[in-house]
Amino acid sequence: MNDELKKKLIATLKKPGYADHSFSFTRRDFVRFGLIAGGGALLPLTGIETALAAAGIKNQMIPFLTIDLAGGAALPGNFLVGKQDGPEDLFEDYRRLAWNPRESGALDKTFGIPMSKKCSRILAGMKQTLPTEISENENQTMFKMASFCHFSLDDNRDNPSSILTMVAKAGLRGSLVRAGLGSKNGNSGGHSSSFLKSPPFQPKLVTDESSILSMTSFGDTYEKMDASLRQRLFQNLKIASGGSKSLQDIYHELSQTGLTNPALDFRNSADIAKIFSGGPVSANNSLHAGIVYNVLCGHTGPGAITIEGCDYHVPPFENADLKDFEIGELIGRAVHAAFVLKKPLFIHIITDGGVSANASDNYERKWTADSNQRSMSVLGYFDPSTPVAFNKHQVGYYTNDGVVDLVTNPLGLGVEKMALGVLANYLYLHGRLDELEKISGARLQPNEIKEFLVFGKT
Amino acid sequence: MSKIKMLCLFFPLLGSVGFAQERKIKDGKQYTYDLERRLNTQNDEFIRNELMTAFAQNRGNIPKGSNQINLSSGIEAMAKVAVLACTFEAQFNENWTQLSELYELILDRKPTAEEIKSALRNPDGTLDFFSNCLMLALHPEFIFQKEGR
Numbered sequence: 001m002n003d004e005l006k007k008k009l010i011a012t013l014k015k016p017g018y019a020d021h022s023f024s025f026t027r028r029d030f031v032r033f034g035l036i037a038g039g040g041a042l043l044p045l046t047g048i049e050t051a052l053a054a055a056g057i058k059n060q061m062i063p064f065l066t067i068d069l070a071g072g073a074a075l076p077g078n079f080l081v082g083k084q085d086g087p088e089d090l091f092e093d094y095r096r097l098a099w100n101p102r103e104s105g106a107l108d109k110t111f112g113i114p115m116s117k118k119c120s121r122i123l124a125g126m127k128q129t130l131p132t133e134i135s136e137n138e139n140q141t142m143f144k145m146a147s148f149c150h151f152s153l154d155d156n157r158d159n160p161s162s163i164l165t166m167v168a169k170a171g172l173r174g175s176l177v178r179a180g181l182g183s184k185n186g187n188s189g190g191h192s193s194s195f196l197k198s199p200p201f202q203p204k205l206v207t208d209e210s211s212i213l214s215m216t217s218f219g220d221t222y223e224k225m226d227a228s229l230r231q232r233l234f235q236n237l238k239i240a241s242g243g244s245k246s247l248q249d250i251y252h253e254l255s256q257t258g259l260t261n262p263a264l265d266f267r268n269s270a271d272i273a274k275i276f277s278g279g280p281v282s283a284n285n286s287l288h289a290g291i292v293y294n295v296l297c298g299h300t301g302p303g304a305i306t307i308e309g310c311d312y313h314v315p316p317f318e319n320a321d322l323k324d325f326e327i328g329e330l331i332g333r334a335v336h337a338a339f340v341l342k343k344p345l346f347i348h349i350i351t352d353g354g355v356s357a358n359a360s361d362n363y364e365r366k367w368t369a370d371s372n373q374r375s376m377s378v379l380g381y382f383d384p385s386t387p388v389a390f391n392k393h394q395v396g397y398y399t400n401d402g403v404v405d406l407v408t409n410p411l412g413l414g415v416e417k418m419a420l421g422v423l424a425n426y427l428y429l430h431g432r433l434d435e436l437e438k439i440s441g442a443r444l445q446p447n448e449i450k451e452f453l454v455f456g457k458t
Numbered sequence: 459m460s461k462i463k464m465l466c467l468f469f470p471l472l473g474s475v476g477f478a479q480e481r482k483i484k485d486g487k488q489y490t491y492d493l494e495r496r497l498n499t500q501n502d503e504f505i506r507n508e509l510m511t512a513f514a515q516n517r518g519n520i521p522k523g524s525n526q527i528n529l530s531s532g533i534e535a536m537a538k539v540a541v542l543a544c545t546f547e548a549q550f551n552e553n554w555t556q557l558s559e560l561y562e563l564i565l566d567r568k569p570t571a572e573e574i575k576s577a578l579r580n581p582d583g584t585l586d587f588f589s590n591c592l593m594l595a596l597h598p599e600f601i602f603q604k605e606g607r
Contacts, residue, residue, distance in 0.1 A: 219545065229578055236578070247598060254530070
């Protein structure tokens with residue numbers, strides 16, 4: 001064994017956070033601790049650490065937001081999907097996706113992955129809510145998106161598409177509330193289920209603005225208690241925990257909370273309040289603002305926002321465009337909020353299944369049926385300080401028949417590889433790709449990791 | 459150190475390891491019902507409804523059935539229900555002095571000498587109903603399911 005490596009490993013294991021690690025000296029240990037090259041080490045680091053430091057993010061993890069579109073949204077009806085060579089490797093017929101990318105001037109490439117300039121209401125919603133520095137500049141490098149083309153079950157909460165709990169497990173925990181926030185009851189805080197169903201990393205359910213504001217409060221009577229009495233109460237409970245360190249830690253954590261924390265109020269930022277107040281009045285604007293604000297400020301862990309009613313094949317068909325616009329507004333507002341707060345933001349847009357149109361020759365946007373082979377997810381990344389560069393805008397692909405390839409597609413038959421691929425990209429930004437297996441409990445081959453990474457050198 | 463001393467040290471430690479992991483936290487509805495049954499001594503319908511409303515508002519963060527949940531979020535959600543329950547009951551116990559009654563009511567046992575000593579008191583030395591009630595409502599013996607359930 002190389003003595004130098006052994007010394008380095010011992011030094012690493014003595015650092016905080018490695019207390020539970022055993023002293024074994026296999027090649028895998030060396031790779032895990034970054035002392036020799038593993039598959040992930042082949043890939044370059046980005047300037048993300050500088051960006052996070054500049055943004056004042058203490059735990060050095062990129063704020064993360066899942067946008068979960070319940071019902072199987074028409075994402076390929078907005079974002080261009082193509083064959084093996086990427087989104088612009090067009091397949092034969094796009095009538096089922098209700099837009100024609102071959103039409104002159106059909107594509108808008110402002111956000112990396114081409115979008116339908118003429119038909120996409122998601123694009124329209126984004127352009128309306130993003131700052132002009134991003135929305136009006138085709139050469140902008142602050143916010144880019146890429147797609148993952150994959151199969152997913154229609155109208156089904158069992159697609160394990162959400163990576164939120166894995167992001168929390170990777171270390172994205174809040175400064176005021178350790179857990180993340182989710183707008184829907186479930187193990188992911190969203191409509192879809194979690195790839196990693198792990199209760200300790202499950203987000204808190206918040207259903208409206210007041211539930212965010214009162215998130216840390218136990219109630220009026222508790223808040224009026226004498227502070228020393230509150231501390232003694234939890235001191236007694238810690239003693240009652242016997243020798244259970246984990247329970248003692250929970251009581252200690254609870255003793256630090258219980259009171260209303262004004263810092264959770266998004267209205268502390270006039271900019272955020274303004275960003276989420278424009279456009280059609282939606283009952284959920286303040287809930288979305290509260291989640292986005294607290295996620296971006298690092299007050300909480302990762303966030304999940306569900307947009308209901310994305311099962312587009314139910315008339316009236318105009319509702320689909322309205323819903324797409326709402327999705328675009330939310331994406332745009334979240335990125336705009338990150339822009340004004342000067343924080344990076346990683347967005348993961350997921351849905352359950354897909355939808356197909358009536359295949360009319362004039363590309364009518366009449367969605368007529370669920371279509372689980374016309375599904376996809378979108379990854380978006382905003383960085384206020386370091387240019388975002390993708391080396392590809394599509395992972396996985398569609399066949400020439402205009403459906404997700406289920407035979408040779410590297411994303412396979414479900415959403416699991418997509419989830420791992422998106423997590424790989426998130427970890428890559430932190431230079432921690434070699435922790436993918438430890439965090440997810442699943443393994444990707446080096447060639448798969450290479451296939452799934454969308455980020456290039458910055 | 460003798461083997462007997464080692465064993466004396468080892469077994470209590472073994473028993474305490476994983477207390478939280480091995481025992482299941484109560485189902486949220488069960489917790490609310492238990493609390494209501496024990497604390498709503500007036501058997502008041504209004505209080506019952508208020509507690510169930512508080513439970514409903516927190517049900518996303520409180521355990522359901524045999525589902526596991528983030529323990530910290532679960533106990534925190536229980537605290538919100540418990541604060542409400544103890545607030546109501548405190549109104550009926552302004553001149554309360556019997557700590558052992560409260561222990562029996564919630565934990566089905568009398569307090570130990572140590573617990574009597576560390577009971578929560580107001581600055582004037584009198585026992586404080588609300589804080590003692592809340593402490594017992596969040597006590598490990600009350601929030602976890604009984605063994606064998």
